[in-house]
Amino acid sequence: MGWLNAIVQGLLLGGLYALFATGLSLMFGVMRIVNLAHGDLAVVASFLALALVSGTGLPLWVVMVVTVPLFALLGYLTQRVLLQRSLGAGPLATLLVTFGLSIVLQNILLEVFSADTRTLDGGSFATASFHLTDSTSVGYLSLTTFLLACAALAGIQVFLSRTGLGRMLRASADDRETASLMGADSRHVYGIATAIAFATVALAGLMFAMRSSFDPSIGPSRLIFAFEAVVIGGLGSLWGTLLGGMVLGVAQSLSAQVDPALTLLAGHLIFLAVLAFRPQGLLAGRAA
Amino acid sequence: MTLSQTLIARAAQVRVSRAARSSKVSGAAMALIAVVLAALPFLVFSTVTDTLVNLFVLIALASMWNLLAGFGGLVSVGQQAYIGIGAYSVIALADQGVQPYLAVPLGALTCALFAVPTSWLAFRLRGDYFAVGTWVIAEVYRLLVVRIDGVGGGSGKGLSGMSGIDQTLRGALTYWIALALALATIGGCYLLLRGRVGLSLMAVRDEETAASSAGIDVTRAKRLVYLISAAGCGAAGGVITISSLSVNPDAIFSVQWSAYMIFIVVIGGIGYIEGPLLGALVFFALQQVLADYGSWYLVLLGAVGVAAALWLPGGLWGLVRDRTGLSLFPVGYHVREGGGDAASR
Known part of the structure; x- marks a missing residue:
């Protein structure tokens, strides 16, 4: 593996991080x-x-x-039944509810599927690749993931800027009360936002599963990647999330070239450096 | 009479006190309980005191998280960073020949020192993002610690310097230091919140901008709480180490600690000093009863936490307080007029 290859792989990995982080960014935004x-x-x-x-x-x-789509439906229901209630119960409540949900999901998975490490077999598609140069090869799976991420981001962008529901969503994000006065049903709108977030996170979860092994307790460490991508790119910026994911992916794959044990640390350090020197993120702005 | 004269005359009839009579009675009861707890190693078998060490650690951790989140408004999911640093400080100091029991307060001090630069970074994040940011910082500390071969790298290390002490005495000493830690964290929170710092903290928590415009140095107040909480969690990490006699990086830096702290405080009642105490007792009882059910116990715990966050924002202590008006650690004031009980918080 050459350095160029590491950068290409990192950029493609960044697409997966971005796809995964989009839901987090949207729900926060x-x-x-x-x-x-x-x-x-x-x-x-x-x-x-x-x-x-x-x-x-x-x-x-x-x-x-x-x-x-099943996850989208699940997201809509989760928002209406669980999260909407917590929004009214104070600022701490949402954090606690999602944290509790995380503990519950992890341990149910542990009971049902045991702690064994699994992989999702993607067949020949997941392992096939083509050569860009002599030393640089691109896997079809990572390329597809990257394109899916771009398509998802573009789709959300179009939805937010062109459709009536998207406008209501942006309005509710800016000022919920005023938007409600104008006839936006904020609970429905929030449900839609969570549905989109859950759909993208399901897609990302499937891509992760084909790419690398997983077990019930791996969720929190993946959450950290998504969170880092969002903060590096800039809170509330959709395309910033893609940039953040790519920065994180390149940092991880370059450091893996030096020493595989450094992979996670390098990502975290990039995140902390951004926090220290550019806390508003690389692309500060509000697209969502 | 002018208005001011009326007010002064009226104020002369009003008595303001912190403690209601019930608080004084319960204060005496708590002092008695503390004395009995201190005498326990002479009265019961070591299995009981060994179990209670875990309870005391939970009380200390939850009190520290409550101080941070309930009074400082800093919702951290990364306090395991300081549990880990405290634990590893004790290991490292013991390797240098420091008596392990003495290393516990030194470990707390080390944590406070680490917390200073950490707070510069973490305080750049607001609200919910602070939570995950502190978590990343805890991960960074874990990843750095496992790279240090001197403390055992990724597989952890045993505690040295304990072999010379008789086993019974060791158990009792560990118990006392754990009890002291629990009492110190609760007492420390109480003293801190009674004073000027407590007032400014609660003002900051309730409305940061207004507090700041009233002349409170918001960042200074928050940083103070963050440092104290780091020191408390560090001491707890030290106690965990001298109790288990070894340390494992993945276990000591586990986010599970944060889960425990958060659920104890939420179930017990966030923003009350009594909350973590009550929550730790409930949590501890659940742990003892459900220990055989494996992960289902954590599923139940998570569900109870979610339910408490949604329907019981004041926790169990909030419920007790609303029904009885009892306050074990009065940090507010009662106003009494003549003999009547016009109480305010």
Whole structure:
């Protein structure tokens, strides 16, 4: 592996981080909720897909098409039933509720699927690659993930800026009370935002699962990646999240070139450096 | 009479006191309980005192988190950083020949020192993002510690300097230091919150901008709380180490500690000094009863935490307080008129 290859792999990995972080960014941008169960939701999606593939024998792409809308529905319900209530119960409540949810999800997965490490078999597609140069090869899976991430971000961007519901969403994010006066049902709007967030996190969870192994307790450490991508890119900026994910991915893959044990540390240090010298993030702004 | 004369005459009839009679009675009861607890190693088998060490550690950790989040408004998910640093300080100091029991307060001091630069970084984040930011910082500390071969790298290390002490005496000493830690954290919170710092802290928590415009140095107040909380968690980490006689980086820097602290405080009642105490007792009882059910116990704990956050924002102590008006650690004032009980917080 050369340095150029490391950078290319890092950029593609960044796409996955961005896809994963989009939901976190959206939920914070619209409802001011930091969803501490975000990482665990991705892991739940991975396990769900695993159970569906081995249980029904359906091909993976069918399972994906089923899982993602299912998660969107789940997101809408979670917001309406659980999170909406916590929004009214004080600023601490949302954090505690999502944290509690994270503990519950992790341990249910542990009971149901045991602590074993699993992988989701993506077939030949997951391992195939093509050569860019002699030393640089690009996997179809990472490239697809990256393109999916871009498509998801672009889709959300168009939804927010072009549709009526998206306008209501932005209005509710800016000033919930005034938006309600103008006829926006903030509870429905919040439900939609959470549905989008859950759908993207499910998609990211499936991509993670095909790429690397997972176990029930891995959610929190993945949440940290998403969080870092959001903060590095700039709070509330959709395309900043993509940039943040790519910075994080490149930092991790370059440091892995030096010493594989440094991978996580390098990502965290980049995050802390951004926090220290550019706390508003690389692309400060509000697109969501 | 002019208005001011009326007010002064009226004020002369009003008595203001911190403690209601119930607080004085319960204060005496608590002092008695503390004495009995201190005498326990002479009265019961060591299995009981060994279990109670865990309870005291939980009380200390929860009190520190309550001080941080309930009074300082700093919701951290990264206090395990200081539990870990405290534990490793004790290990490292014991390796240098320091008596391990003496190393516990030194470990707390080390944590306070580490907390100073950490707070510069962490305080750049607001609200919810502070929570996850502190978590990342705790991860960084873990990843740095496992790179130090002198303290055992990734596999952890045993505590040296304890082999010379008789086992019974060791158990009793560990118990006393854990009890002292629990009493010190509760007493420390009480003394801190009674004074000027307590007032400014509560003002900052309730409305930061208004507090700042009233002349309170918001960052200074928050940093003070952060340092104290770091020291308390560090001492708790030290006690955990001298109780288990070894340290493992993944266990001591685990985010599970934060989960415990948060749930104890939320169930017990955030923003009351009594909250962590009550919450720790409930949590400890649940832990003893449900220990055989493995992960289901954590599922239940998470669900109880969610339910408490949604429907019981004042926690169990909030419920007790609303029903009885009891306050074990009065940090507010009661106003009495003549003999009547017009009480205010």
